[in-house]
Amino acid sequence: xxxxxxxxxxxxxxxxxxxxxxxxxxxxxxxxxxxxxxxxxxxxxxxxxxxxxxxxxxxxxxxxxxxxxxxxxxxxxxxxxxxxxxxxxxxxxxxxxxxxxxxxxxxxxxxxxxxxxxxxxxxxxxxxxxxxxxxxxxxxxxxxxxxxxxxxxxxxxxxxxxxxxxxxxxxxxxxxxxxxxxxxxxxxxxxxxxxxxxxxxxxxxxxxxxxxxxxxxxxxx
Numbered sequence: 001x002x003x004x005x006x007x008x009x010x011x012x013x014x015x016x017x018x019x020x021x022x023x024x025x026x027x028x029x030x031x032x033x034x035x036x037x038x039x040x041x042x043x044x045x046x047x048x049x050x051x052x053x054x055x056x057x058x059x060x061x062x063x064x065x066x067x068x069x070x071x072x073x074x075x076x077x078x079x080x081x082x083x084x085x086x087x088x089x090x091x092x093x094x095x096x097x098x099x100x101x102x103x104x105x106x107x108x109x110x111x112x113x114x115x116x117x118x119x120x121x122x123x124x125x126x127x128x129x130x131x132x133x134x135x136x137x138x139x140x141x142x143x144x145x146x147x148x149x150x151x152x153x154x155x156x157x158x159x160x161x162x163x164x165x166x167x168x169x170x171x172x173x174x175x176x177x178x179x180x181x182x183x184x185x186x187x188x189x190x191x192x193x194x195x196x197x198x199x200x201x202x203x204x205x206x207x208x209x210x211x212x213x214x215x216x217x218x219x220x221x
Contacts, residue, residue, distance in 0.1 A: 055093055064088075120151060121191055128189075131149075133147075140162075141163070157177035157181065159173050185209075193215050198215070
């Protein structure tokens with residue numbers, strides 16, 4: 001909403017012009033000026049103050065809305081997750097994005113070639129699977145999310161979450177993707193060179209199901 005501020009010395013003529021532009025009556029405008037603050041607005045101001053205490057003082061500005069909501073809920077402060085998120089956005093409370101490296105390419109496992117060659121414009125379904133790991137904020141805290149996506153359909157075929165980035169994380173996601181495919185023979189599986197994808201257990205699962213391994217070189221997303 002855009003606010004128009006008019007100094008008192010501009011007179012009623014300017015107020016009338018503004019009301020005409022906004023298609024409201026002058027009496028309605030003056031009534032709005034005198035109207036007391038709504039209960040919802042007062043509650044939001046109080047909520048914003050409580051959020052700022054939690055977000056700025058205690059946790060050094062690293063909490064996002066899910067963890068702020070959880071903390072408020074534990075303190076018995078009545079609110080919903082969506083409302084907390086709206087207030088944080090309205091107040092301009094900045095949450096720095098937490099960075100975690102999700103690729104460890106410093107390992108001794110063999111690295112696969114790159115037959116996909118960065119061609120991600122695949123239209124046919126069941127031709128290419130792409131796998132990756134993300135680090136995301138949830139109501140349980142920050143977790144690693146491993147996904148396997150069908151490149152043609154852009155649908156997630158398999159996923160797994162954990163608070164640690166282990167081989168089991170990517171293996172569980174791949175197992176779900178395999179279950180969701182009636183036939184995996186000849187499908188390209190593309191990922192980075194991370195140890196979770198290059199390890200023996202992951203490569204064996206790919207081979208046992210006829211999936212062709214493809215890996216990006218260093219520096220290629």
